[in-house]
Amino acid sequence: METSGNHLSVARHLSSVTGTALAALTLAAAVAGAADAAPQYYGTLAISRLENAAVAETDTSKVAADAAAIRSCANYDCEIVARFTDGCGAIAQGADGGWGWALGASRDEAEQNALLGLGQSAPPFPDLGSAQPVAAHIVTSTCTPNAQ
Numbered sequence: 001m002e003t004s005g006n007h008l009s010v011a012r013h014l015s016s017v018t019g020t021a022l023a024a025l026t027l028a029a030a031v032a033g034a035a036d037a038a039p040q041y042y043g044t045l046a047i048s049r050l051e052n053a054a055v056a057e058t059d060t061s062k063v064a065a066d067a068a069a070i071r072s073c074a075n076y077d078c079e080i081v082a083r084f085t086d087g088c089g090a091i092a093q094g095a096d097g098g099w100g101w102a103l104g105a106s107r108d109e110a111e112q113n114a115l116l117g118l119g120q121s122a123p124p125f126p127d128l129g130s131a132q133p134v135a136a137h138i139v140t141s142t143c144t145p146n147a148q
Helices: 002-036 062-073 107-118
Strands: 042-048 053-059 079-085 088-093 099-104 137-143
Touching: 042 062, 042 088, 042 099, 042 137, 053 062, 053 088, 053 137, 062 079, 079 088, 079 099, 088 107, 099 107, 107 137
Parallel strands: none
Antiparallel strands: 042 053, 042 079, 088 099, 088 137
16 A cells, blocks of 8 residues: 555656746746847837927837937927837927828828828918928938837
């Protein structure tokens, strides 16, 4: 009887060791999977209407991207107008001084979306040039390092 009792005790011990080893391997695989995952990057678009300026910044965290945009904008009226993750952003300005911004998977897509959002506008009166509507122009654009 003692032999079978010892055998049962050894079997329980091996089962416990096997379960612990399996749990350790599962945890190691989860950690390795997280380490292999591509990092995320964040972008922030901001404008200063008083300074007629626009900035676009990227960083490895939302807070750092926001802080970089505010710092680059360097004016008390600086306003964050858009945030994005793993992509691109663009800010356009129309002839009338209006602002537009858009996001996209690529720089071209973001810029096209920003321009399309504003369309054409006429310069404010009085303008010594033509009063004909003109297309908006891109002021700034940026992409995170892992964007297309």
